[in-house]
Amino acid sequence: MTQSFQRIWSYLACVLFSIGLIACTGDPLISGLDPFAPMVFKEGTTAMPLNPPNKSTLQSFYVSPQAIFKFSVDTDSILIGADGITRYIVVMTSPSGDQQVQYEGIRCDSFQWRIYGNLEEGKWRASPLSAWRAINSNTPNRYQAALAQGAFCNFNSQEKNIKTILSALGPNGFTGNTKPTNSNGLFAN
Structure with missing residues (x-):
């Protein structure tokens, strides 16, 4: 009887721990932290260069x-x-x-x-x-x-x-005149 009680207690502890973890994450729609939401582009500030090109x-x-x-x-x-x-x-x-x-x-x-x-x-x-x-x-x-x-x-x-x-x-490595391809030889979008 003690072994079955320990087994039940282990399962119950795992379930409670899992529920606690889920509760900590919160609802992404409420928290605004939806991991699947598209990223919104926000441009940083841009300062003009101080000097002409070197x-x-x-x-x-x-x-x-x-x-x-x-x-x-x-x-x-x-x-x-x-x-x-x-x-x-x-x-x-x-x-x-x-x-x-x-x-x-x-x-x-x-x-x-x-x-x-x-x-x-x-x-x-x-x-x-x-x-x-x-x-x-x-x-x-x-x-x-x-x-x-x-x-x-x-x-x-x-x-x-x-x-x-x-x-x-560098002149030996520049490939700007060609569209890059992936490992299957297909053009990248």
């Missing part, structure tokens, strides 16, 4: 055979944000040698880009009408797509390791 850390990258401009990113300016945005300075050089310098950000989760400001006469000017735009992969000067697919994103996730990004931007 010529010694400019890394040119390939965009497409139809690209008219030459594109470079200042590797010292790359910031991997906790908000899921990778921010960077890009330098676009026309065939005549004129340059446009912009401070931009890329979101890998939504495959979007945003311009934060331009370098005008040696000073950064914020872009007041800046908004998130879809990255277009089908234009000759598709440098945002090249950066996202070749270095800043790992499919639809932000690359968090700066060494991986810098290695990917």
Whole structure:
């Protein structure tokens, strides 16, 4: 009789312990902590760079055979944000040698880009009408797509390791002119 009583007591203790754990978690609809709810994007604050791009850390990258401009990113300016945005300075050089310098950000989760400001006469000017735009992969000067697919994103996730990004931007490792594939050879979305 003692063994059966101990067995019943063990089962009862396990049930009470399980009920206690369930009670501690609470109702996700009441607590607002639904683990299956979609994440809401909240962009962090973005400050303009303090300096123009550093010529010694400019890394040119390939965009497409139809690209008219030459594109470079200042590797010292790359910031991997906790908000899921990778921010960077890009330098676009026309065939005549004129340059446009912009401070931009890329979101890998939504495959979007945003311009934060331009370098005008040696000073950064914020872009007041800046908004998130879809990255277009089908234009000759598709440098945002090249950066996202070749270095800043790992499919639809932000690359968090700066060494991986810098290695990917190198001329021997850059794959920005191709769409990444998974291990089955299927194109990523």
